[in-house]
Amino acid sequence: MKQNSFVIKGDICYSADKKTLLTFKDHYLICLDGNSAGVFENIPEEYSKLEIHDYSGLLVVPGLVDLHIHAPQFTLRGLGMDDELLDWLNNLTFPEESRYSDMEYARAAYTDFAEVMRLGATTRACIFGTTHVPATELLMEYMEATGLHTYVGKVNMDRNCPAIMVEDTGKSVKDTEEWINFCKSRGFLNTKPMLTPRFIPTCSDKLMQLLREIQEKYALPLQSHLSENPAEIEWVKELCKESKFYGDAYDSFKLFGRDVPTIMAHCVYSEENELSRIKENGVFIAHCPQSNTNIASGIAPVRKFLDMGINCGLGSDVAGGASESILRAMADAIQMSKMRWRLQDKNLKPLTFEEVFFLGTKGGGEFFGRVGSFEKGYEFDAVVFDDAVPSYHSPLTLRQRLERHAYLSNGRGTAHKFVCGTQIF
C-alpha cells in the first residue's frame, strides 16, 4: 500500500491563507516523492503514468494537526468533567498518570491511544507522555508504528505535585538525557523527542535551568502550558515574583521560543505584553477550545492571535478535551469565539470556518515545516473524508460539505489517510 508518487482524484480543499479556503470539485492532487505537486483540473502529461486513487465524491483535505494532546489522559476522556483545572489535576489526572510506572498498564492504554490516533484524521501531533522513561519510550514505539509524524515528550515535574508523581530534580534531568539518548540510538523515522516541562508551578527554577542546558546540548523543541486559568496564573505570580508575566518566567530560563521551537498551550488569559513576547519569540499557541470549556478555564482571544500574526494551531488537549478530533476542535473554536464575542468582548469578532480550518491544518502545520497545505512543495499529508450523512438533499458546495463534516463527524468518516506520501489506510 506504500507509494510515494501517485494521483488522488476527489473533491479537494485546502487553505491558501487564514481567510481563504480553496475548493476544487473533481480535481486531481499529485503526490511526487512524498510532496505535493499541486492540484489540477486534468492530470498533467508528466504525471499521466502515476497510479490514480479514485476518491470521487469524497472530500480530500490536508492532514489535521494536533498541537497539544496528553496520551496518558486518553483513559480519562469524558470523566471528572465537573472539576476545575487544579482540582481536576489532583483528583483525577495526577493519580492516573502515576499508573504509567506500570508497564502493563502503559502497554494497554497506549495501544488504545495509538490506534485511535492512527484511525483519526490527525497526521501530526505534539504529545505529552508522563514522567516515566520506559512508558514514554513505549509510547514513541507505538506512535512510530502508526505512521503519523509526532513529537513526544517525557514530562518533567519536580515540585507541587503528589508524592507519587514528583521527580527528584537530578533524576528528572538524568532521566531526560537517558530518554533523549534512547531516541537517538533508536533511530525513529517519524517520532521525535520534545522537551516537556509540565508548567511553571510543577518545575523548580533549578530544573528549568538544567532543561535549558539539555535544550542547548541537543537542540530540542519544547512544549508546555501557559496562562490557562486565573488560579494558575496567580500561583505563578507568587512563585516567580521577579517575572513580568507568566510567559516571562519561561523566557527568563530561555525556554520561550527565540532559538527553541516552542508550543505553549492555551494562552486564554495572555495580555498584550505576553502576546507581544509570544509574537516576537515566534512561539506557537495551541488553542484548545474544548479543554478550556470543560475545565472552566475561559475562552482564548484567538481573533487577537490571528490579527497579531501569532503562530497558532489547534489542540485537542485530551483529556481536558474529551474528543481527539481536530474537526471537533474547529467547530468548538468557532462556538467559543462566538461566546467570547457575545459575553466578553464585542471587539473580537467570532472566528469563521475558513479561519479554524486554517488553524487545524496550515496554522498548526507550520510548526512541522511545510505541512498543512496542498500547495506545491508541501509534505504530502492528506485525509479523505466520507461525509455522507442522512438528510443530504440539497446540492452543497465543497465548503458547505466541509463545514458540515466538522460539526457532524465527531471523529468518524476518515476513509483514507496519507502522511508524507505514505498511505496509512
Place this chain on the structure above:
Amino acid sequence: MKQNSFVIKGDICYSADKKTLLTFKDHYLICLDGNSAGVFENIPEEYSKLEIHDYSGLLVVPGLVDLHIHAPQFTLRGLGMDDELLDWLNNLTFPEESRYSDMEYARAAYTDFAEVMRLGATTRACIFGTTHVPATELLMEYMEATGLHTYVGKVNMDRNCPAIMVEDTGKSVKDTEEWINFCKSRGFLNTKPMLTPRFIPTCSDKLMQLLREIQEKYALPLQSHLSENPAEIEWVKELCKESKFYGDAYDSFKLFGRDVPTIMAHCVYSEENELSRIKENGVFIAHCPQSNTNIASGIAPVRKFLDMGINCGLGSDVAGGASESILRAMADAIQMSKMRWRLQDKNLKPLTFEEVFFLGTKGGGEFFGRVGSFEKGYEFDAVVFDDAVPSYHSPLTLRQRLERHAYLSNGRGTAHKFVCGTQIF
C-alpha cells in the same frame, strides 16, 4: 418484539431528583403493562414469570426527552454556522422551510429525520414542522411509525418573513383547524398536535388572538420561542410596546402557560419578571445550549431556572444545534454553564452532570406526564447504551460511565429502545 410486561437486566441509572442520580449495578427493571414497577436487586416472585431481556454490562436509562427540535431544518445541520440568528433565519432557514410545499422534498427529508430520531436515544420530542399542512401531516405519519411519542406543530407565521413563507392570517388559522381535524380523524396513538406560533415577530396580534380561540376550542398545548437573542428582544419591544417584557406579549394573548401546557425555547435573556411569570404560569423552558452557541445567542441562566423551581428540560434545537443527541445537549449544557460562570456571573455555579441528566430525562419528561424516571408508575421509556470505548482500563462507577457516554457518544451507541413498554429496537 412488542411486549408490555417484561424484565430488563443491566446497569440501571435514573434521576430521583435534580441533585440525585440513582445507580444500580446488575439490577432488574420491571415493566408492567407499559409502566415501570421499579428497580430490584433480585426479581420479585410476582414478576418471576416475565420474559427477561438480559442487557448485562450495558447502561439502562430512561428515554431522553427533546423539548425543542425543528424537523424541516434537519437538512441544514452543520450548515451556515457563521451566521447570527436573524441572518441565519433569512439566509438559510426560511428558504429551506419553504421547500416543504413540495411533497417530494418533504417525503425525502422527513424520511431521514424520522429514521434518525427512531435510531437515537430520544423517546419523546416536541417538534416544529413548517407552515404547510400536507407536509406536517406527512411528518406526523412518519413520527407515528417510529413508535416515539411526540407533539408536532404546524407553524404559524403571518408577518415579517419572506414572501415565499408568509401566511395570510385567515388562511393560517383555517389551515390550522384543518390540520387539527386531520389529527383527530386520523386517530394517531402517539403523535399529537401542538399549536406552534413561530415567535412574536412573525405572528400578528390578530393571528395570536385567533390561535387563542383555537386553543380554547381544542385544548391544545403550545410551543414557541422566547428571549433568545438581544436583537430579537429589541424587535419584540418595538412590536409590542404595551408589553412589560417578551413573555408578557405571549401572556397578553393568554398563550403563555396557565391553562395551556406551554414550552418556550431558549430564555437566554429572561430577567426576573419574565422568569417569575414563567414560574407562576407553569411554562416549561427548553434549554438548547448548542443552538444558543452556534447562533451566538448567549448562555441561558439554567442554574437560576433550577433554583427557582421552574419546569425545564433540554432541546437539541436542530438545526441551530447541529446534533439531535440529547446526550450531547447534556455535555453542552455543562460546558456552557461553566463559560457563563467564568465570563458572566460567578453567582451561578456551573451545572453538574446529575443536573443535566435530570434535565434530559425527568425534567423534560414532566411535560409528558409521569415520564423520564424508573420510579414505580412512570411510563416505561428506556434506552440501553453500549458505552464501550477504546481505553476503558479503570473500573468505573455507573455514574462515571454515564458521564463519559454523554461526552463521547455523539449519538452513537443506543443498542435498544422502549417507549411506553413497546420495544422500538
